[in-house]
Amino acid sequence: MSTPDNATVFAKGLDGIIAAHTRLSDVRGDIGQLIYCGYDINELAGKVSYEEVVYLLYHNALPNAEELAELKTTLAGFREIPQGVVDLVTRLPRDTPPMHALRTGVSALGCYDTTADADAMDAQRRKALRLVAQIPVITAYFHRARQGLPLVTPDPTLGEAANFLYMIDGVKPSQEKVNTMDMCYVLHADHGMNASTFSARVTIATLSDVYSAVTTAIGTLKGPLHGGANEGVIKMLQQIGSLEAVDAYVAECLRQKQKIMGIGHRVYKVLDPRAPHLKRMAQLLSAKLGEPKWIQMSERIAELMLQEKNLHANVDFYSATVYYSLGIPTDLFTPIFAIARTSGWTAHVLEQLADNRLIRPQSIYTGTTGLKVVPLAER
Ligand SMILES: CC(C)(COP(=O)(O)OP(=O)(O)OC[C@H]1O[C@@H](n2cnc3c(N)ncnc32)[C@H](O)[C@@H]1OP(=O)(O)O)[C@@H](O)C(=O)NCCC(=O)NCCS
Numbered sequence: 001m002s003t004p005d006n007a008t009v010f011a012k013g014l015d016g017i018i019a020a021h022t023r024l025s026d027v028r029g030d031i032g033q034l035i036y037c038g039y040d041i042n043e044l045a046g047k048v049s050y051e052e053v054v055y056l057l058y059h060n061a062l063p064n065a066e067e068l069a070e071l072k073t074t075l076a077g078f079r080e081i082p083q084g085v086v087d088l089v090t091r092l093p094r095d096t097p098p099m100h101a102l103r104t105g106v107s108a109l110g111c112y113d114t115t116a117d118a119d120a121m122d123a124q125r126r127k128a129l130r131l132v133a134q135i136p137v138i139t140a141y142f143h144r145a146r147q148g149l150p151l152v153t154p155d156p157t158l159g160e161a162a163n164f165l166y167m168i169d170g171v172k173p174s175q176e177k178v179n180t181m182d183m184c185y186v187l188h189a190d191h192g193m194n195a196s197t198f199s200a201r202v203t204i205a206t207l208s209d210v211y212s213a214v215t216t217a218i219g220t221l222k223g224p225l226h227g228g229a230n231e232g233v234i235k236m237l238q239q240i241g242s243l244e245a246v247d248a249y250v251a252e253c254l255r256q257k258q259k260i261m262g263i264g265h266r267v268y269k270v271l272d273p274r275a276p277h278l279k280r281m282a283q284l285l286s287a288k289l290g291e292p293k294w295i296q297m298s299e300r301i302a303e304l305m306l307q308e309k310n311l312h313a314n315v316d317f318y319s320a321t322v323y324y325s326l327g328i329p330t331d332l333f334t335p336i337f338a339i340a341r342t343s344g345w346t347a348h349v350l351e352q353l354a355d356n357r358l359i360r361p362q363s364i365y366t367g368t369t370g371l372k373v374v375p376l377a378e379r
Helices: 050-059 065-077 083-090 098-112 121-146 160-169 175-188 195-205 210-221 229-240 243-255 275-289 293-309 315-325 330-354
Strands: 025-028 033-036
Touching: 033 050, 050 065, 050 121, 050 160, 050 175, 050 330, 065 121, 083 098, 083 121, 098 121, 098 210, 098 330, 121 160, 121 210, 121 330, 160 175, 160 330, 175 275, 175 315, 175 330, 195 210, 195 330, 210 330, 229 243, 229 293, 229 315, 229 330, 243 293, 275 293, 275 315, 293 315, 315 330
Parallel strands: none
Antiparallel strands: 025 033
């Protein structure tokens, strides 16, 4: 085993390691607090729109009415996708998981942008903001195409949440649906040095490009220990099937040391502050739909996990029921997380570029040394 000379600390999973200064968001795991640029998430949720949060992350201040209107116009104007990317994502195999399609589409966007490698800060900001507007469009185009349905052209009069719902369903969404989706976007926009944000920062810190950084982030978010957990929650609820079967299911998972999706968090050791907002929305939607089974099962799982393991529900736990109640297909849950988190990823990319240093940790070598090569014929 050999430890690098200048190594100071080893932490598996980089647990407890500080990798950057950021003004964007703070996750206080000990007290269950999430702050975006000085505002507690409980102060923002229900009071500001997703576009206001995008502005906040990009400018470190909330916009006035004029600034907000200008941002909305810019985002709506950025939604057009190069025809080559439309062709690519709409011709992918129909059974491609949407996160693969999204990652491929974003990577392809870089091929059609002649300024992809331009490094001036204003060019970087433009590319970053354009991705915020284009990622939902790619997701919606792929989703329509895989069902053999005609593509829906973005509607510039609609905000981000409303336009995405319109583009996947082909009908204008109700205000209630838009408000719910918008709140989900607000709650998912940023979250400190989470795995996908870190991976985006690692990529851009090599002075690669914004498309590569966001492609990396999408690949990272996809995993079931990160953004992929929300899909896992619905699959688990469907597998359990009824409220009566919850206790036995949880007991069996604990006995087999199997993870329950949507429970636990690397940083929050108390309640994830986003969870109560999502829980409230899930309760309202379930009551309205007259289908309380899913939320009742979720509440029982959360209760048992707290009791048995002192683990709380995280952001993915109730967002799954919210999206499900909105009629959104399960495999779009993680892409929706990606759509909202693009604002955070790109804001972090810009912050990293403004004060960059290559991110390059070290490893402890646990292999052997001094081996001699045996000629191929003698091995
Ligand atoms: C989020 C997560 C990866 C954090 O992991 P971590 O900080 O590395 O925690 P660990 O995986 O080391 O778990 C610590 C202990 O809690 C248990 N635990 C953590 N999450 C659990 C879960 N969801 N279900 C059951 N047990 C869990 C582990 O089995 C372990 O127990 P042990 O000490 O008895 O062995 C983990 O909680 C998890 O896998 N959750 C499910 C996936 C999920 O919802 N991800 C989205 C996060 S926003």
